Amino acid sequence: MLARFFSTPAKSSVTDPSRIYQGWPLTEIPDAVLQEFGVTTITSAERFGTGLINDTFLVATADGERYVLQALNPVFDPQINVDIDTLTRHLEKKGLATQRIRPTQDDKLWIELDERSWRMTSFVPGVCHDMLTSGRQAYEAGALLAKFHLAVDDLEIELHTTRLGVHDTERHLAALREALEVHRDHEAFAAIETLAEAVLEAAEELPALPELPDRLVHGDPKISNLVFDADTGNAICMIDLDTLAHMPLPLELGDAFRSWCNPCGEDTEGTMFRLDLFTAAIEGYASQARDFLTTQESTSLIPATRTIMVELAARLTTDALNESYFGWNPDMFANRSTHNQVRAAGQLELHRSLCEQLSEVEAAVERAFN
Structure with a gap:
């Protein structure tokens, strides 16, 4: 069964991803993606954040874990995930909070499906602001x-x-x-x-x-x-x-x-x-x-x-x-x-x-x- 989404993403003034990829925004997460990352018992999945470049979802599981799942826009070479993995490992060693990539069950940093690259990362709880107020x-x-x-x-x-x-x-x-x-x-x-x-x-x-x-x-x-x-x-x-x-x-x-x-x-x-x-x-x-x-x-x-x-x-x-x-x-x-x-x-x-x-x-x- 596909995880489906009905909320409309917030409008933003950043680069229009449809200029590069006409399949944005996604309205569902294929089961195959969740299975690859070993996440099958989800309790909720919703569109996350206001960015328009990647398709981003917050996925919650039955055991109380939360993950950020992204379908990368083709403007990004998926090899960037190698750099991100190296960087976040470094940040973690330095004691900084960071989103770590969750590998697939085959220990891959991302998967390719339907011309999209998918990755999953840990979720850092908190709030984000669109502008400073203080x-x-x-x-x-x-x-x-x-x-x-x-x-x-x-x-x-x-x-x-x-x-x-x-x-x-x-x-x-x-x-x-x-x-x-x-x-x-x-x-x-x-x-x-x-x-x-x-x-x-x-x-x-x-x-x-x-x-x-x-x-x-x-x-x-x-x-x-x-x-x-x-x-x-x-x-x-x-x-x-x-x-x-x-x-x-x-x-x-x-x-x-x-x-x-x-x-x-x-x-x-x-x-x-x-x-x-x-x-x-x-x-x-x-x-x-x-x-x-x-x-x-x-x-x-x-x-x-x-x-x-x-x-x-x-x-x-x-x-x-x-x-x-x-x-x-x-x-x-x-x-x-x-x-x-x-x-x-x-x-x-x-x-x-x-x-x-x-x-x-x-x-x-x-x-x-x-």
């Missing part, structure tokens, strides 16, 4: 990300998959310029051209980032990828490890601050960079890793955060013309282009808000690390 949460988030970075710093691993160009800002700006040339007949071209000009102007004003060493990082440290203890409020676990990458640390932290310090969400032009959330987050990070960052890395944190904001604005503006990459919310917007225009404008406003507080933000970094 300085305490920001401090905890910063401290947990620092603990993660410290724990993996001595892990020598050659990743099976790489995310080439994920933060290649010049490449994203070139793609925007190309889209402007190709889509001059777009019905919203005039408005998008004005937006693009603002993005390119902001890019011209970005401070240059120095050559920085690559480090092993999470790759997508948005707040919903952190688990908080439901009782204490402590941040306890980083999840969704498919995005593991080697990249300069300031870019990882910049991506975190971009999302953590905007309490307004990304579906509005009315964004803001909250200094109090940033101060708490950077103090939380420094409480664990004050001597971990080099001086060059710590002084690059704000330029990197600005770069990430403008880079995302460029990507969103490009897709306002291409209309082929980012997902969109039809309940809020008339079409994908309109949604992308709003989000791009929101990132520019977030960048403007940060720049208005530049001296205060830089002072917060200086206090935290010196």
Whole structure:
């Protein structure tokens, strides 16, 4: 018998997986999958989380155990499970809570069925947030990300998959310029051209980032990828490890601050960079890793955060013309282009808000690390 699901997954503004795989979302778990992992006496199975990339389910068994079962989107090479297994074993040895992969009965890390790769992991109880609401949460988030970075710093691993160009800002700006040339007949071209000009102007004003060493990082440290203890409020676990990458640390932290310090969400032009959330987050990070960052890395944190904001604005503006990459919310917007225009404008406003507080933000970094 198939485990069936009737709940509709929450809408999200992340990349639309249907662009890559038309079989999303799944509405049932094949028996063969559960049997492969040795889990047959389930009492409940429900769609889990708000992500749209993988199909994710929380499975409860008759003996009281709970597991996270995922059908990976084909955008991910299943060999990433080898990297995740290596990483989580390392994290566990370091004393950090982590989701461990539950092997199949044949001791495999994943199985292939109907053109999908399936894996099962342990479940870490707690709560996840879609945005920060307090300085305490920001401090905890910063401290947990620092603990993660410290724990993996001595892990020598050659990743099976790489995310080439994920933060290649010049490449994203070139793609925007190309889209402007190709889509001059777009019905919203005039408005998008004005937006693009603002993005390119902001890019011209970005401070240059120095050559920085690559480090092993999470790759997508948005707040919903952190688990908080439901009782204490402590941040306890980083999840969704498919995005593991080697990249300069300031870019990882910049991506975190971009999302953590905007309490307004990304579906509005009315964004803001909250200094109090940033101060708490950077103090939380420094409480664990004050001597971990080099001086060059710590002084690059704000330029990197600005770069990430403008880079995302460029990507969103490009897709306002291409209309082929980012997902969109039809309940809020008339079409994908309109949604992308709003989000791009929101990132520019977030960048403007940060720049208005530049001296205060830089002072917060200086206090935290010196």
